[in-house]
Amino acid sequence: MAVSTETLDPAKVAAAVEGPEHGAVVVFTGVVRNHDQGRAVSALEYSAHPEAEQFLSRCCQQMSTESGLPLAAVHRVGPLxxxxxxxxxxxxxxxxxxxxxxxxxxxxxxxxxxPIWKRQRFEDGLSEWVGLDACS
Structure with missing residues (x-):
């Protein structure tokens, strides 16, 4: 589990959970799209709490304990x-x-x-923050 400024590699995340006992590996990729609620998006910027990686690890560990399954996640921060x-x-x-x-x-x-927050930049020059209520 990591919070990273680097380009994400789905194959590496999948490899972290694969095993001969598993017949299925599901990989989700969250992709920056060019619109949100009818507005044209030009770019995003993700900011994270200094301890976001610990929150992410704890979240994954809890889900793994509850489900009994291996899982992994990486979230990117910075300009996208x-x-x-x-x-x-x-x-x-x-x-x-x-x-x-x-x-x-x-x-x-x-x-x-x-606690990772997204700033959407719109083609009209305006921007807005999304997710500021995480962990509140």
Whole structure:
């Protein structure tokens, strides 16, 4: 589990959870899109609390304990452009249904519990912060 300024590699995150006992590895990639709620987005910037990586690790460890499955996640911070990966999360399980369900829950928990904030920059020159209520 990491918070990084580097380009994210889904294959590395998947490799962290793979094993011969698992028939399914689900990898989620959160991609910077060019719009939000009808507004054209030109770029994003992610900022993180100094202890965000500890929050992310704790979130992943709790989910792994609850599910009994291996999982991993990396969140990018800093300036990102359209098409960049902002989040990669992976879960391995014996069967696909469980892997999909746990991965979806992991992404939601990360979004809610990890103090990482997104500043959206719009093509009209305005910007807004998203996620400032995380961990409040």
């Amino acid at each position: 452009t359209i098409g960049d990966l902002a989040l990669v999360a992976a879960v391995a399980a014996p069967h696909r249904a469980e892997a999909f369900a746990v991965c979806a829950e992991l992404v939601e928990r990360i979004k809610h519990d990890v």
